[in-house]
Amino acid sequence: MANKKVVALPGDDAVGGGDGRSRPQRGERDTGSGPLTGGRPCFTIHAADDQSDLLRRGTIMSSRFACSLTMLMLGLTLLTFLGTRAYADTIEPNFENQKSSLDKDGNLHLELAASLNAPAAKVYAALTNPDKVSKYSAEITSVKVLSNSATGKVVEFHGASDLNPNKKPFVIEFTFDPGKQAITAQSTAKAPIKFRADYVLSSSKDGKSTEIRYVSVSADPSKALGIDAPEFMRRGAGIETFMRTLTNIGKYIQNGEK
Known part of the structure; x- marks a missing residue:
């Protein structure tokens, strides 16, 4: 059992205390005194x-x-x-550059470049399945594949979009070229806004990402929209549509291509 050492109280005749106060022994702390303790030590030390x-x-x-x-x-x-x-697992596009111009007929020519951190084979497969990728687009409510082959697909989309301001079903024809890793999307004869867009893919050196070159030509949509559509507005809509498509492709790939 530990020995209990008690610090001497004022008034006791302790060693070294001519004034009646004890001196702390070796190994002990001087606890001091004060008005709250009535001049007595605050605590007793157990050694x-x-x-x-x-x-x-x-x-x-x-x-x-x-x-x-x-x-x-x-x-x-x-x-x-x-x-x-x-x-690292998030698949997102990285916009790189753009170039645009208007021809004498008011057609907008748009050239865009971007990259996607996914293999080119997966990006190509996604672009050849626009009906499946469209499920990640909030503007598209439903789709219907009208025809399907190894070299192309015709898809009917329902919902509002920049290409379909009147919310009527619109049809897009897709053509595939696996040898060149190229995909073409173009409007049909009855579309309110005429356009053609070409995607050309190339793989990065390590094969982990894809470079996408996009070239499109679109007619002036002012008549279909019922308002004047200046070049900057058309260019902005084209870039937004392109980047939104790549974002949806990333979601499609990341979710197991379904």
Whole structure:
């Protein structure tokens, strides 16, 4: 059992205290006194039999603290890894550059370039399945494949879009060229807005991403829209449609191509 050492109180004849106050012994703390303690010590000190007990307790506390800190660091590392992995798995387009011009008939010529962090084979497969990719577009309410072959597809879309301001069903013809990794989308004869768009794909050196070159020609939509459509507005709509298409392709691929 530990020996109990009591600090002498004022008025006691302790060693070294000509003034009646005790001097702290070796290994003891001078606890002091004050008005809240009535001039008496604030606490009594219990000394251990030896310092080994204190050292053992300190070692146990240090070990527990080190263990807790290690677990915390491991948890933070895991969260960081999972966050980085989730970010790396996100397939998103990266817009690179654009060029546009108007010809004498008011047709807008638009050339765009972008990249997508997905293999070219998957991007090509997505572009040849516009009916499936369209499920990720909020503007499209339903689709119907009118014809389908190895070299093309004709799809009827329902919903409002830049190409369909009147919300009537609109039909787009798609042509595929797997050898050149090229896809063409064009309006039909009865479409309110005439256009043609060509996608040409090329794989990156490491095969992990795809470069997309987009060239389109579209007629002046002012008559169909019922308002004047200046070049900057048409150019902005064309870029937005292109990037939205690539974003939806990324979602389609990321969700298992379904």
